[in-house]
Amino acid sequence: MSHSDSAPPSPVRQEITNLLPKDISLSVNYLPSKFSSGLLSPGARRRKPKVDLSVPKRGGGREAFKTSEPRMPEEGDEDYDGVSGDWFGGKEGGRTHPRMRWNKFKWTLFVANVCLSVYALTGLISCLLTWFDVFEHADIVRVGNRTELILSTIAAAAATITSVFGWAGILLNNRSFLAYYTFFLWICFGLLVTPGYLTYKQRTFNLEGKINAQWSRNLAAAGRLRIQNRLHCCGYYSPFVEATVSQTCYARSVLPGCKAAYLHFERRVLEIWYTIVFSLVPLHIFIILAGLLCSNHVTYRFGKGMMPKAYRLSVNSMAIIMDKYASQLAEQYGSDVASDILARSRSNLGLESPPCTPQTASVSSGSGGGTGRAHEGMGM
Numbered sequence: 001m002s003h004s005d006s007a008p009p010s011p012v013r014q015e016i017t018n019l020l021p022k023d024i025s026l027s028v029n030y031l032p033s034k035f036s037s038g039l040l041s042p043g044a045r046r047r048k049p050k051v052d053l054s055v056p057k058r059g060g061g062r063e064a065f066k067t068s069e070p071r072m073p074e075e076g077d078e079d080y081d082g083v084s085g086d087w088f089g090g091k092e093g094g095r096t097h098p099r100m101r102w103n104k105f106k107w108t109l110f111v112a113n114v115c116l117s118v119y120a121l122t123g124l125i126s127c128l129l130t131w132f133d134v135f136e137h138a139d140i141v142r143v144g145n146r147t148e149l150i151l152s153t154i155a156a157a158a159a160t161i162t163s164v165f166g167w168a169g170i171l172l173n174n175r176s177f178l179a180y181y182t183f184f185l186w187i188c189f190g191l192l193v194t195p196g197y198l199t200y201k202q203r204t205f206n207l208e209g210k211i212n213a214q215w216s217r218n219l220a221a222a223g224r225l226r227i228q229n230r231l232h233c234c235g236y237y238s239p240f241v242e243a244t245v246s247q248t249c250y251a252r253s254v255l256p257g258c259k260a261a262y263l264h265f266e267r268r269v270l271e272i273w274y275t276i277v278f279s280l281v282p283l284h285i286f287i288i289l290a291g292l293l294c295s296n297h298v299t300y301r302f303g304k305g306m307m308p309k310a311y312r313l314s315v316n317s318m319a320i321i322m323d324k325y326a327s328q329l330a331e332q333y334g335s336d337v338a339s340d341i342l343a344r345s346r347s348n349l350g351l352e353s354p355p356c357t358p359q360t361a362s363v364s365s366g367s368g369g370g371t372g373r374a375h376e377g378m379g380m
Helices: 011-018 033-040 104-131 138-144 146-172 175-204 207-218 221-231 259-297 315-333 335-349 358-364 368-378
Strands: none
Touching: 104 138, 104 146, 104 259, 138 146, 138 221, 138 259, 146 175, 146 259, 175 207, 175 259, 207 259, 221 259, 315 335
């Protein structure tokens, strides 16, 4: 057994390991046996001839996450299946194979987001047409049900924006977008049921009393005039009771009062309103469940498919690993041979000279006898 295998690690080396800076990878605590061939040879040995052999493989794309495929992310790399590359998770400058390979979770999210997009856009277009007074009695809704109309417009707009987040996450396999998408679905659910609850409560509990109070207290003369013009009536009970004078509404007008027509209109509109809203609740719950259960499984891989940040290799981490490896070579073959191997490895990998460490000090202060042993051991 050699002296390097039997000797315990020095206290200085243990202290250096425990006091590593935060930007140094924790991989330096392990033996770099898997990197030895890359340090001793001019280029890394790769199976695929198209890959550049001068540097280790980096970057994203779908192929980086297949079985037994190593990946060394760069500093600050947060790539999700190649989001920084081409569309649909492709690499820059080419396509990945196989393409458009969706799993069942992604298809579930796709169907759910299609449903969300359809009803959100339909609701938003209906609200905008009401605001633009396209329908025959849209002006009555703008006057008498303004609060419910505003809440419905906000809910439809929020659902539309949320569906955009969903499409971004589904098409790009981006779990961060899908996380925001699932969170915003809960907000959309609250905004959805709010106008439904208000319209149901208004119609169910004393609608006639609320209409009376609205006509006499809440509506101004301009609001009453707009309702009178749309319903072709005059005054509340008659032209002599809370009427707004116009070309068709005056003291001797033969038009009926607005209470009966306005009450009938409100009953019909409010019933349609909360029926549509509450019928969308089961669909929206299904969309929420699909987001909760499927957004983290949009691809068949765990997490980001990347090495944790604490264990990623950086330039400083590679320098420390190379110093440790050089110190082992110095103990076995001598400092001159270790320094020569270290210099050639740094030039091949494009690394700069690291800060002075106990390992480099031991390499530079080796004896000449070790050099002779190195030539004998390596056959030089």
